[in-house]
Amino acid sequence: MAKCTLSIVLDPEREAYALGEVISGSVRVTVDSDCSCNALNLALRWETHGRGNRTHGPESVQTLFRGTWRAGEEHAYPFSFEIPPGPVTYHGHLLNVDYFLRATADIPWAIDPKAERDFLVVAPPDGSLVLTGAESDPQHTHSLETWQDLQAGAGAAAVFAGVVLLCVGLGLLLVGGNLLVSAEPVEWFYVAVGGLLSALGAGALYFGLRNRLAERKLGPVAVELRPRRVPPGGVLQATIHFTPRTSLHLNRVRVRLRGTEVVVSGSGTNKTTHSHDLFSEVATLHEGGPVLAGEAQRLECQFALPPSAPLSFRAPGNSLRWNAVFHVDVAHWPDWSQQVPLLVLPPAEQEEVPAPL
Template sequence: MKPKCDIHIEFDRTVRRFAPGEPITGAVVVSVDAETQCKALPLTLGWSTHGKGNRNGKQVARYNLFSGTWSPGTYRYPFNLPCPVSPLTYHGKLLNVDWYLTTSADVPWALDPKARQDLWVLPAQGSPFDLVQGESEHVENSAAGKVIGVIVMCMLGLIGLIPLGAALATFSPLMIVFSLLWWGVLGVIAWSVIKPRVAKSVFSSFDAQVQRTSAAHLAVSVHYRTQKRVNMITAKLEVEEVVVHGAGTNRTTHRELRYSDPRPVMVNATGQQHHQFAFQLPDPALVGFSFGASDNDLVWKVVLDCDIEQWPDLEETIPLQVRPRPVASLGGYR
């Protein structure tokens, strides 16, 4: 009969919630009923995402607690790990971020017994947080990107000439319909590419800045000059889940607004203008702190939507980074 080896993880506190920098303490408990060889007993701290998007994750720490031979009995291996700074635990609709501790005993010629315990990484209630403005998402691209875009559009246009020529030569209804669909799709793609540039072209200057005026308030200042009449400007403070599911041609992006606060201002004027918008910040503990991974993001942003008379609307996005305020005494990994 093979020896029995049981393993589990215990924490020194009942509620497994830890603030960044706080020690995560407990023990790995191993019970064996016969002499058992163990090559390694690693303890791993890591995080992973789950939900609508592809999974992301990372192991941030790994320690070996024991290697050798166990005699029958119960053994405790204490651990003391600094709680990571980020990412923070988050549970939303499309995206979830969880932290965990795992361990397994490497036992030769047997299935390795394993154990896992989840934990919460969150700042203390009422802790201050920092908000930093990122770079605005402008419509300008690099010269190489523009050249590649022109080449791709020209190739698609040349391909579209084939069914168009066949339709004109044969007067085939099927080829005519196919040609119209092809050029319709090509037109939609082309317009989606050039629309932001067309909208921006009527502004000789456009600048937007974000300033935190107090712990719970945000101000957005917009300065611009244009000869076109701007009917209305809407500033929106948003927190959005953005996840990607699938790979290659099957990649699909899903979005879910966690928070939205639109503030419209009627303008009906041309020339140089200045507008200011005031927002009350939502509690990041409720809507989530900023998070970014390859296929999973929780995005804070200010979106500016300019309604221009008889012209495509201009939309500018200002990314924001909202993080818990660092603690000076933090050490270890981040």
């Protein structure tokens, strides 16, 4: 049985606190029987919870008291913390981010009493920088040109993996089908595994070569996204341009803007990735039709994010991602597709805003 009880009182009590502000109050202790306290600690940190594995941010800890308490005493120990610069509180479908204050009294030879208090944290009203973890993600810190080079490298890696899987798969099919020594029975295990590896290899080859094949007709394709950092309620401009090498027929050219929660649960062989779209909007840049060789195409559109658009967030196994997916559908030919990440954050000073089209 605990020898005292704890409670956390905020002063002043507020509905929400802004990032970077100071949150203060006191830890109240009601002593039921004489006891010594090795340490009365109070910790502040943010945590994720929901469908994915739990994770948390850096923890700030204050030791408020060490000493002896007597039965019947009541104490109030003041505290104050500066709320870290991010992330903000978020309650979604698969992912939640909350801030907690947790008080613990280390009482020897007794149950350690605890108290917990959650509180709401929002972006500062002046639009100053909000750190969410997403801005340190390499896909956001790279320039768009570097990001396209990285995607090209991923395509080359997919081609290499596809060739390896296809060769191994075909080899197993040859062995399993007993094409070399027809008198032996067919090894169905080798046939099944070989067929699976061949299919995976063919898929990886198509993924790695798709855009290269598409550009044999389309010519080099370039995309632009301005700005790469956009505030909730802001305007985003998407542009794609190419000059076909040969005359062709376009089925359509589209851009899809998505905001998605992505969380990971479990680990190892039990690891599962879950996703849920929070926002999805498609803009058609070209309705389809014939395009002549050498006829330059510059297609653009604008997206208006809702004022309630959630901010980007990234932590181990938990993220809220925003991206634009460009897709060029070429009749009777492989399609061209590319995903470009962006950040949704409060507006920065002197942020560039696209002019209306």
